[in-house]
Amino acid sequence: MTFHGRSDERGQLDLLVADLRQGLSGVLFLQGDAGIGKSALIDHVVTEAADLRVLRLAGIEAEAGFAFAALQRLLVPFQDELKEGGALLPLQQEALKVACGLADGPPADRFLVGLALLAFLADKAKLRPVLCCVDDACLLDRDSLEVFAFVGRRLHAEGVGFVFAARAGFDIPPGLPVVPVPGLAEPHALELLRSVADGPLDPVVGARIVAATGGNPRALSDLGRELSAEHLAGSLALPEPLPVGSRLEEHYRQQVRGLPDATRAWLVLAASEPSGDLHYLARAAHLLGIVADASGPAEDAGMVVLRAAVEFRHPLVRPAVYGGATSVQRRAAHRALANVTDRPDDRDLRAWHLAATVPGRDAAVADEVERAADRAATRGGHAARVTFMTRAAELSPDGGARAGRFLAAAEAAVAAGAPRQADVLLGAVDVGLLSEAGRADSLLVRAGVVDGLGGPDAHARASALCLAAASAFGAQEPGRTRQALLHAAELTFTARQRTPATTAAEIARAVDSLAASGPPTGIDELLRGFTVLAGDSYEQAVPQLRKALTSLLAPDTPDDVVLGGYGLGAWFSTLLWDHDARTALLERADGIARRRGALGHLDAILSCSATAETTLGHLAAAEALEADGRQLRAAMGRPAAEPQHRRNAELLAWRAADNGPREALHRAFEDARTRGDGALESLAHGGVLILALGSGDYATARPVAEELVRPDALGLHSRHLPAVVEVGVRSGDRTLATAALRILAGRATAAGTPWALGLLARSRALLAGAGDAEPLYRGAVDLLSRTSAEADLAVAHLLYGEWLRRRRRRRDARAPLRTALTMFRTMDAGAFAQRAARELAATGAHLTKVPEGAREPLTSQELKIAHLAAQGATNAEIATQMIISASTVDYHLRKVFRKLDVPSRRRLAEALRA
Template sequence: MALPGRRVGGHRRVPADLRGRGGECGVIDDFLGAVRAGAGRALVVHGEPGVGKTALLDHLVERASGCRLARAAGVESEMELAYAGLHQLLTPMLHRVDELPGPQCAALQTAFGLRSGPVPDRFLVGLATLSLLAEVAEEHPLICLVDDAQWLDHASAQVLGFVGRRLVAECVGLVFATRGAGNDLAGLPELRVGGLGDADARALLAAALTGPLDAQVIDRLVAETRGNPLALLELPQGLTPAELAGGFALPDAIPLSGRIEESFRRRLDALPAETGTLLLAAAAEPVGDPVLVWRAIERLGVPADAATPAVEAGLLEVGARVRFRHPLVRSAVYRSASPQARQRAHLALAEATDAGTDPDRRAWHRAHATLGPDEPVAAELERSAARARARGGLAAAAAFLRRAVTLTADPARRTDRVLAAAQASFRAGALDPTLALLTTVDGAALDESQRARVEMVRGQVAFAVGSSDAAPLLLRAASRLAPLDLGLAREIYLTAWGAASTGGHSSGAGVLLEICRAVRALPPTPGGPRPLDLLLDGLAALITDGRATATPTLQRAAAGLADIPVDHVLRWGWMAPAASNAVWDNDGALAIATRQVRLLRDAGALAELPLHLSSLSLACAWTGDFDTVAANIAEADSVAAVTGSRFAPYSALRMHALQGRETELSVAIEQAEAAGPGVALYGHWAAAVLHNGLAHYRDAVSAATTATSNTFEHWVSAWALPELVEAAARVADEKLARDALDRLADTTRPAGTDAAVGIEARSRALVSHGARAEELYREAIDRLSRTTLRPELARAYLLYGEWLRRDRRRLDARVRLRTAHDMFTAIGMDAFAARSARELAATGERVRKRATVTRGALTAQEFLIARLARDGLSNPEIGARLFLSARTVKYHLGKVFTKLDIGSRAHLDRVLPGDGAAVPPH
């Protein structure tokens, strides 16, 4: 079905009002050519007001023959209404929204208030928009024009910026005209539009004059307008002949846009009073709905024909929409009006707006019609905020609540609204406005609940920016909340525990201990402990009482955390794998992380996804499934590039270390060190693994010693102990090896899992002799063969083979070393494979190099797309996973087929074999 609207024709002649814009018109023409050829494009046309951005958009329209056109414009007074600009752009296409995948359809409809449902993730709304535009463009190239993008509401700007960055192979062109390329449009191609050159400026000015002008005045007009076309056309019309003759009306202190607005104000002053009232109502009404404007001016006692003088003066256009000739006309009208006149206009518009169909815009107008405290209006804004939250418009919810605050007289209710606005701002990612709101209640008479919420939000902001103040702030908030809301207090204690333990600063040990003591003193949860309670109690006991006491509680927590609901995953689920990881249960951590990633994908909670993908990747790295690790890292990078999420390179460190890739690991370690001491600890662990693989044992001792030095970090410090035992044994530092072994046993024995017992047995064998050593190596292989930890099992075979060779049992050694070498090669652990090959050569066996499938020609994104296609996902399903349109997925798969020399996805199984080397008998 064709998109409703007109096809746009044109000719090649550059319009006269684009004098001096040949270069810019060339960029526009190239842009159109690329879109027609099937390459999606975005372009941000930016420059000061009046410089000709809208004229360039009009030129694009004239040139866009055979294309479909969709237009929207940002409106300053509508900036607080979530998705208003996006709705304006997509309205002609919404009859096709049902063709989108279910989650995308639901997200877009919920965002526009067309259905009720859970809050849609804004990036899922973005993906739905991309899919909808791509579907429409399948029939004809689609050109989307957004004028005055600087006044788009934040949610719309985010979504359209997202879409612009994802256009690849769609026949979609997205053009923004804006005063400056803001953060939401960052990274998009830009066309900066400056003033005209002197010759073109003089010619344009001459064309606008009706009579001769003093040459010095011309010089000054050209110089002071800096070639701004609108200024050159409008300023002379706002000046008297006497002023034009002497040039006395151009004070240097007024900014250019202010001068243009002043010129418009002078022209407005010449209009009848009734026309001015009509213009003010139109300026305050962002949609340009003529029926609404006429209803409002009727309430103001103004006849409809009052628009005629404004139309004749070239200031207003009246048709299907009421539009100002230029945004600065609207600005001049609104700013020049008195506060009382603005109030009357907004009140008339509120009364003219249907409360049933558009309650939020009605509430917004009522709010602007009210100066002093007004509880009914504030309560209406509060209801609008709730509706905005339900649509995912957190920034809009915060704006409604901020306005409600100014209309609230009761101090306690005012504080509650400030806190609600701050919470909405925080969830929208607006951290500075969040703190600014909180400062408004500093010194106020707060009750305990309010003080706790203030500290909670301050702590959440501090944690979000990685501040060392986060844990103390969250501790104080949780302590205040405990007598009031025990369940919420426990959630905040858990976040505080995570903030303190991951900070990596030795000074954090004190606050971590304080958090744990406070948790141990909490009363039991009514109705019995929940998974969160077990996790928190276990982590607290880990610090205060040690592993032996904490492990049973952590094991119970791990079992309960396997099926927590999605709302818990969103709030504190990032901590859920901690219980399994603390008790050497990688299978549990893998199951939890796998489920949580699936839940977040299904819920469209994309901003949180990279952190959970990182947990999943780390668990997969323990199993040696590097293809999945690489795919998850690529997906996390893809999501983070869209959402701006940040996550530490934990899984990349682990994977590159096991693979023996020194160059890649050094880059990841630099990133880890830049992320802070807590992440740097992972870098030292990774370096120890790498150096053991390379047989650089003294370097491994140094790295492992650092990785195990943090006495209040209970994951890496334990995981690095086997590396320290191995390296210390190889450099004959028996005391260091035995001390590390004792510390390792303190973590593995309470756990009692096959992984824990197997790794301890392998490490203990390194400091044992004779039959006892062989018994331990065999036990390690037996235990680890029951797990999915193939790298650890392969290393047990390697160490056993090395021990056998040194015991002069060359034939037995060859069997174990060959097994180790085969496993390392199959997994992709190149450094350890080379180490086992050297050991085999020392037994007299020649190692043959195995041919391996190379995928080095594929980019990370191409490999991920190929892998998902191999696993049976359709192009739309892959696109939904990676924020791409189905057409772009098809484009990338075409490149994959070419690089791998195959004809279709049916052949991907052959060139991308599934993971999984069989565990050999022992």
């Protein structure tokens, strides 16, 4: 179609192509009504990018149920290179080959497939920039669309571009820039209408047609050809209503009715064959006795074009043909196509055709469709598995098989990140027809739905469902029983005291009675640690917690066990004040998640790591991890702009310069309690205590502190106890302080780490008499100096300096107070720095101003890349760590070198220390 107008849209496309030529990347999503000119815009950008490597495809409605179908078609030109793998890392190579059906292997995680596609296209773009044009994106299979969207969100400096087009109303994946494509302005619309009209165009008639079509080019072209010269000249009234918009499909249906019988039968075949494969169409037509040249009248009418495959002239022609056929005609077409679809790679297509031949239920066809669902699962196509398995369930005459297949579809929907769809599918499951193991599976799927949908007490309700599933699996399924119990325990730790549906003690009893069956596995030590902690006391549990961590960190522990147990293990190490074990565990889990592309796990690991760094006082590192998490969630198409108080209220409190975040922390409490999220509530507790101790608002913190000395079966409030002691002392409530110290003494002594013992000495010093306090403060400083707990060490210096000043030992107080001030300023802990500065000023010491940096600061992403490069990581290794391409790493490194004024990697470490 010739362009009329569209200067704005073409300008954006031209700019994208220009960026690609400069080695940059970009993505645009064109959206507008059918026929509005999106395909013409894609034609334009393809022509403009003639010197680039252009990959073009369009979504096909009947192909939407096939896993990674569009991805396979996009990469057809690279089949040989895909088999070799090229520059891809082994796991990425395997994932991409499995997704494209080129190899057998474990199901491919869609995010790992996305990382592999990003790396593959970036590698191809080193020779020539690559532009991928995807028309009718609304008709893509969901697995491919998610992969393409993931790549689009991660593009930066690879020389790779994506241009998508989809109809108005399509739910575009989040995070992709949208270019609305409106109708043509009236002058351009009239120009187009005149170009197709058979004779003169009356201005009033033309204006009315333009208004009726909204300037839609396809509708204008259709009407310009369909209306008579008398209509267009104004000598004959226009038909009412004009065949535009929703009436256009009926217009095409009437055109089809005017064609010969053989042509109509051929069109039904073509509309039933998703790929437009001419070979299959010719053979199927022969089976149905349709003459070879039956397509001619449809071509003459401009309804179809036969090139390498059949192409329908307008998106509404196919549904007009298919919808206008009788069910008998459609089934006959699909039966013929099923009989001739015999290529091994088209087994799933054949199964889909077979399914369309059945008016009711058919066990044999249901089995065939289920096998297609299983093949989709082996390639990681969870969305496709949902589609196939749902159809297999609908075809199943046996009630038990039907229930099992609906359950399998719901399970796949949970894995695909679609809990609402899973909820609907679960509603179709007749649980009474399931086997005992099937009923247990249904409980686990329900737990995934509840946890995925969220809502009040979601974690607790999901935990109770996992516990019920474990009981249902029992000794007959020991492996699945353990997994269900582990998930129940993790959810209980997350819910903490917010567990109205079940209790830690109930889970502990279930572990004792159920997990002992069968040979021991890698998660047994974790479950045993939970059991002892919930059933006995913190002090008695310490040896088992250490044993569980040792088992989890053992070199021969399978990656699956580490990835499944890091959450519980991180809690254990936090309870023990064991920074080394926690760091080692989170780093190992992080590495596994990045290698596998398990980005859902990675998001949780980053959040956990940010909290861990905050507890140590490594606030810049915590913020960098939070930034990584936001970027990751954006890449995954999830909301990235979550309020900080919902993820890390303690970091918010440490950064505060005054009592400003008090309202935000109150909201954190309300959010956590509404959602039944005890982990977020604990962070809110910590945030309130930190803010109070920094700003001196002890009255606000006292009620919160009182909550933390109540019975705590899992010892989850242990890390807050030193702050509770100080709040009690500062607020004049020595009873509260003494109660907190008594609990802390037992737990810190049992833990025995320098961090725990240093906090115990610091807390004892606050309540000690004049003659005993100083050696306790000195001991606390000595012990905490051996750890990475910089925040707790800074507080120890501060408390010691304050104690010395209050005893009029001003000169002695200056050194610890100056140390505390320097540490808090380094941390950028505003309120605590002000508190230390006030105390230091009260000793008569002179305060120095904080020097301002002279060089341009690195962004959090640049800083992480710089540190990895300084440690010797290659661009490919950094790309895997950062979930970006190697080309983008190189782009950022060049900016780092400029900002730090260094010529190469060899000087990075020195420059970063400066």
